Amino acid sequence: MALYSREDDVAIIAVNNPPMNALSHHVRKDLIKFLKVAEADENVTAIVLCGDGRTFPVGADIKEFHKSVSALGPTIIDIVHALEKSSKPTVAAIHGSALGGGLELALGCHYRIAMSTSKVGLPEVKLGILPGAGGTQRLPRVIGLDNAMKWIAYGHHHPAGVGASLGLIDRIVAKGGDIRRSAILFARSMVGKGLGQRRLSNVSVPDASKVEELMAKHLKEVGLRTRGALAPVVCLQVIKSSALLSYKDGLESERQGMMTLLASSESKAQIYSFFSERQVSKWNAPGIANHATAKPMQVRSIAVVGLGTMGRGIAISSLKAGKKTYVVELNSKALAAGVKYIRGYIETMKKRAQISEEQAAAMQSAIIPVSSYNGIANVDLVIEAVFENMKIKKEIFGKLDKVCKPSTILASNTSTLDIDEIASATKRPEKVAGMHFFAPAHIMLLLENIYGRKSSAETIATIMDIGKQMKKITVLVGNCVGFVGNRMYGYYTTESVFILEEAAYPEQVDKVLTDYGFAMGRFQVGDLSGNDIGYKIRTGLGITHKQQPAGTPERKRGVLRYCPLGDFLVEKGRLGLKVGKGWYKYEGSRTPIPDPEVRKIIDEYRTRHHIVPRDISSEEVLQRMLYPLINEGFKILEEGIAANPWDIDMIYQYGYAWPRHTGGPMYYAFTIGLPQVLKVIEEHWKAAGASEPHWQPSTMLTWLVENHGNPDISQWMPLMQKHKSKT
Numbered sequence: 001m002a003l004y005s006r007e008d009d010v011a012i013i014a015v016n017n018p019p020m021n022a023l024s025h026h027v028r029k030d031l032i033k034f035l036k037v038a039e040a041d042e043n044v045t046a047i048v049l050c051g052d053g054r055t056f057p058v059g060a061d062i063k064e065f066h067k068s069v070s071a072l073g074p075t076i077i078d079i080v081h082a083l084e085k086s087s088k089p090t091v092a093a094i095h096g097s098a099l100g101g102g103l104e105l106a107l108g109c110h111y112r113i114a115m116s117t118s119k120v121g122l123p124e125v126k127l128g129i130l131p132g133a134g135g136t137q138r139l140p141r142v143i144g145l146d147n148a149m150k151w152i153a154y155g156h157h158h159p160a161g162v163g164a165s166l167g168l169i170d171r172i173v174a175k176g177g178d179i180r181r182s183a184i185l186f187a188r189s190m191v192g193k194g195l196g197q198r199r200l201s202n203v204s205v206p207d208a209s210k211v212e213e214l215m216a217k218h219l220k221e222v223g224l225r226t227r228g229a230l231a232p233v234v235c236l237q238v239i240k241s242s243a244l245l246s247y248k249d250g251l252e253s254e255r256q257g258m259m260t261l262l263a264s265s266e267s268k269a270q271i272y273s274f275f276s277e278r279q280v281s282k283w284n285a286p287g288i289a290n291h292a293t294a295k296p297m298q299v300r301s302i303a304v305v306g307l308g309t310m311g312r313g314i315a316i317s318s319l320k321a322g323k324k325t326y327v328v329e330l331n332s333k334a335l336a337a338g339v340k341y342i343r344g345y346i347e348t349m350k351k352r353a354q355i356s357e358e359q360a361a362a363m364q365s366a367i368i369p370v371s372s373y374n375g376i377a378n379v380d381l382v383i384e385a386v387f388e389n390m391k392i393k394k395e396i397f398g399k400l401d402k403v404c405k406p407s408t409i410l411a412s413n414t415s416t417l418d419i420d421e422i423a424s425a426t427k428r429p430e431k432v433a434g435m436h437f438f439a440p441a442h443i444m445l446l447l448e449n450i451y452g453r454k455s456s457a458e459t460i461a462t463i464m465d466i467g468k469q470m471k472k473i474t475v476l477v478g479n480c481v482g483f484v485g486n487r488m489y490g491y492y493t494t495e496s497v498f499i500l501e502e503a504a505y506p507e508q509v510d511k512v513l514t515d516y517g518f519a520m521g522r523f524q525v526g527d528l529s530g531n532d533i534g535y536k537i538r539t540g541l542g543i544t545h546k547q548q549p550a551g552t553p554e555r556k557r558g559v560l561r562y563c564p565l566g567d568f569l570v571e572k573g574r575l576g577l578k579v580g581k582g583w584y585k586y587e588g589s590r591t592p593i594p595d596p597e598v599r600k601i602i603d604e605y606r607t608r609h610h611i612v613p614r615d616i617s618s619e620e621v622l623q624r625m626l627y628p629l630i631n632e633g634f635k636i637l638e639e640g641i642a643a644n645p646w647d648i649d650m651i652y653q654y655g656y657a658w659p660r661h662t663g664g665p666m667y668y669a670f671t672i673g674l675p676q677v678l679k680v681i682e683e684h685w686k687a688a689g690a691s692e693p694h695w696q697p698s699t700m701l702t703w704l705v706e707n708h709g710n711p712d713i714s715q716w717m718p719l720m721q722k723h724k725s726k727t
């Protein structure tokens with residue numbers, strides 16, 4: 001709802017719809033009603049629009065999207081026009097954030113004042129839509145086309161100070177000031193001044209003459225940064241109309257753009273992503289604990305064991321979260337190198353104004369270098385980040401168990417290894433868990449937390465809470481080889497080399513993936529992370545080409561199909577970007593260049609095995625790359641390793657750069673339709689048989705299709721649970 005009050009001659013309309021003052025239908029009804037009251041009251045000379053509680057409205061109510069209620073009048077644009085039309089000065093008093101429809105309301109007001117700490121922006125593009133309440137037409141009239149294109153096509157939130165420098169905010173109220181009082185005084189001071197040029201629909205776009213040039217520039221940038229996404233392109237086209245058409249016709253173009261986007265699968269996927277991102281914090285470890293009941297332990301200090309790339313990033317994340325951080329390396333040279341890197345990184349963040357001087361100083365003084373395990377006996381949480389080797393990890397956990405106080409939680413940053421086996425090296429398995437960070441750990445937003453068979457409710461709640469404090473998208477999953485992310489990814493890489501064998505070169509496979517929306521294809525990613533990583537894992541499993549006894553068929557490992565092309569590459573020193581050659585060659589930059597030598601390796605291999613390369617369609621490449629992931633995702637849900645499909649999707653969006661506008665592997669499957677996905681998987685399974693088990697259809701997928709066709713993704717788990725409880 002909204003509340004109406006008076007302060008002498010100024011009417012105050014305050015949106016009161018916790019937690020974020022979204023502009024739900026009932027709020028919109030109140031706003032129009034109170035604007036009429038204020039307009040009709042002779043004793044009112046000015047109107048202040050504000051938000052109660054945490055914030056100014058942060059936009060339309062996203063829960064109403066794709067439901068009929070979102071279109072029920074009054075709409076946000078009706079309120080925008082009522083605010084603008086008012087004969088009395090209308091002032092938006094912004095605290096917290098004014099986003100989306102919230103900022104559009106503020107653009108309807110004649111004046112805007114904001115707390116210095118507040119944020120403003122039109123982030124609709126991140127929901128696959130556009131600012132459909134006049135924002136595409138009104139913002140360029142205030143901040144110019146160039147800025148408006150940037151703001152709307154990328155959807156970033158901007159500090160109010162930046163808004164003020166562009167003329168969007170008329171006055172800034174310093175931290176600690178009273179925004180409502182300032183707005184009342186400001187509104188009163190504007191009474192009697194002309195409103196004509198304050199009504200944005202009367203104003204023209206300042207840099208309209210540069211429209212074609214700006215369009216070309218922004219279309220190019222958007223194409224590079226948000227590959228394959230429709231919304232940024234439609235946003236730009238609609239903003240363009242603000243420079244070429246009348247306000248009224250521009251609004252019509254905005255309406256049409258909005259209709260197109262609302263009907264797209266992209267906006268549904270983005271809205272699903274918005275809620276999924278928040279849903280993952282409501283974690284559940286079936287039979288052990290869930291977010292509502294389990295209480296985290298207070299963690300004041302964290303020790304990071306191992307200062308390689310991962311350990312350094314984890315230590316920086318810990319310092320950013322304000323923890324006293326013990327950094328541990330037994331070798332003094334490695335310790336010094338790690339500490340130097342961390343200290344240097346903090347200074348760089350300070351120089352780039354990513355953190356304040358005080359924060360930097362606090363982080364520097366919170367680093368405690370340690371060269372023996374005894375030095376971390378009293379920490380609350382240890383995160384081990386040493387080499388991916390079970391024997392070494394068990395030795396370290398055994399030692400940590402002996403020296404650390406009984407309440408210390410011991411976590412491993414393993415990306416694949418069995419957490420229960422690691423826990424078995426201690427006498428406190430209830431205090432052991434996995435915290436799988438993604439490289440670089442201080443930048444990547446994903447944290448995949450793993451609970452073991454014996455992890456306690458408190459341990460799980462604590463690692464989830466630490467993820468939140470580190471500002472990570474933290475997803476809880478169960479224990480299995482590779483957990484969720486890497487277990488699924490394994491089949492993606494497996495299938496990619498099978499495609500090389502049969503039909504394509506790396507650049508052809510990668511192009512299909514980047515056209516789909518990935519920033520990089522699988523082979524470029526391999527080069528970037530180092531092809532030797534996978535090689536070491538395969539060596540650990542004893543399956544590389546060199547480890548086989550004489551006479552082993554090159555393309556078989558037992559009954560399983562195998563492709564050694566990745567092994568050949570590493571054995572020829574093609575480790576990836578770091579050495580300037582891998583699946584591609586690199587000539588002094590990070591740009592991958594298709595390499596005739598790689599083609600030669602593939603061609604010779606094909607000739608040796610009498611493989612005649614065939615034509616392969618982009619559709620087949622995409623299906624073969626993505627459907628094994630999806631199939632494995634269903635197996636993971638079936639086994640209870642992930643509690644919900646959106647947990648998997650968030651892991652893929654934030655850990656593996658899955659394009660957000662398609663939602664993630666599980667949501668993408670829903671968009672394609674589960675029957676169609678199953679049909680393709682079954683065809684491959686029929687053709688490949690037991691030698692390619694990743695094509696064996698998941699029982700859950702098969703059951704859902706046979707019994708429910710393509711049920712809504714929110715129903716997959718409830719339907720399965722109902723089915724299981726009956727059987």
Ligand SMILES: CCC/C=C/C(=O)SCCNC(=O)CCNC(=O)[C@H](O)C(C)(C)COP(=O)([O-])OP(=O)([O-])OC[C@H]1O[C@@H](n2cnc3c(N)ncnc32)[C@H](O)[C@@H]1OP(=O)([O-])[O-]
Pocket residue numbers: 019020022058059060061062063076097099100101102123124127130131132133275278279
């Ligand atoms: C039609 C005309 C065109 C206009 C289009 C628009 O305006 S499109 C909109 C353009 N605007 C945006 O895209 C802004 C969307 N919002 C945000 O980006 C962030 O909420 C934030 C940055 C404002 C605050 O971050 P924070 O980390 O402090 O808080 P938090 O994120 O955890 O949220 C707390 C709770 O509020 C919920 N909720 C939040 N917003 C909305 C909403 N609009 N609606 C409904 N619910 C919303 C959120 O789900 C969560 O619920 P839960 O899980 O507790 O049940």
